[in-house]
Amino acid sequence: MSNEEQDTRASGSVPNAFGNALAWKWTRSMPPALRRSGLPTLLYALRAMANAAGQLRFSDGRPIRIQDLAKAACADEKDTRRYLDAAEHAGVLVVVGERRRGRPNLYALVMSPRPDWGAALAHLDATKRTRSGRKSAPWADEQGPKFGGRSPELADPKFGGPPPELTDGTENEVRGTAPRWSSGDRPPLSSGDRPPNNPGTSQGTSQDGAEVIFQPQVVGSAAPEIDHQDEPRADPPPSDFIRCARCRKPMLPRPGRTTHAHCPELRLVDPATDHDTGEAG
Structure with missing residues (x-):
């Protein structure tokens, strides 16, 4: 451990006083929305990375880059810039020298007696980024009658084709006529219907030449009830009587x-x- 790192943890150093004020006073006076943001985490990271004078620079004098500050605060660079600006608005951080575009700025910790956390929260709300939502499905763009648009259409008609379009039952709707049934025609079987029961007919299957014979069955008729309570009958006498x-x-x-x-x-x-x-x- 270098002498500079030992001075950072000394009781009279700026980072030590900054950390004590942040842990025991500042976080307790922050608005709830500001405590839930990434600003407190960034302030703890700045306190740990600053030297004994409270400046965020390396031992060779070079300022610590924004990329390193973002990694220490577990945030991306854009949010880290927002948090640094919010800390400046609160009065607990300052830029040493003038800002230069394309070069890292030198930040320094400030022991403010009364930080303006309201100004910091207002800055974060003003610079809040909008997250791009998920892209909706192609069929959801067209507003449907009730549950969020039309159902997806099948591109390949080989597997049943597109689903039937449901109409609203208006008077101008053209209704088709059903074909007439000829003698011997049967209605088509829908899902779940049973095949017709024709007495005396058999239906062949293609598996091993097995035949399935449908027995006639009367629909709706009750099964015959068996009366188990017959009249008692006298037992026949034994043969030796x-x-x-x-x-x-x-x-x-x-x-x-x-x-x-x-x-x-x-x-x-x-x-x-x-x-x-x-x-x-």
Whole structure:
């Protein structure tokens, strides 16, 4: 580190006092729009590049070029010139000697007690550059009915041609007549339509000779409902059962017995009178 660089960081040097005033006073009194600009960054860069006397020159005495100041401030040369002029209007920067066209000017830091930041902001607003916007699409120049112009036209008609022009439905509009349909004609299929369902016809395909047969289908008819709640049916008796001779209910086969032991139709017969007693068995 050279002696000149050590003097720059000394407590009594101009860059040191300039940096303290910029960090603790000036930036806090600047208008918000001026703080958001590139002027504070340029002032910090000037403070770091100035010598102990506050002049922006190299050790050999040559002034620091505008290109070097722009790189240190992270700005382009045009904006750097605007910021330097704004600093002069505020009273914190001055040009030593007279301005010479084609040669770099020698700038020096100034410790102003009350910088005029309003004048600096007015200069930046007066010299503000307008950014060129994006070039609009060719079809956007013609104002369309609603959403920013016409749609782009296709140059090659091989892929469908230009999109159809929509009319506003005026009375002078010439409407074309649709061709008459002859016997057996079918309407054209649009996007999403299903092919016609003709019973008994088949349509062949070119892939492996496969044929697709369209089954007749009634449009709008409801599918037949299946009633799963059928009436309960009595289970058939097992094959090793027989039926009672009176009540016809299944019973286990036993030798010499054709009725249930507790059959409701069974009547006890009195062997003396050979008549029913009227009591159930």
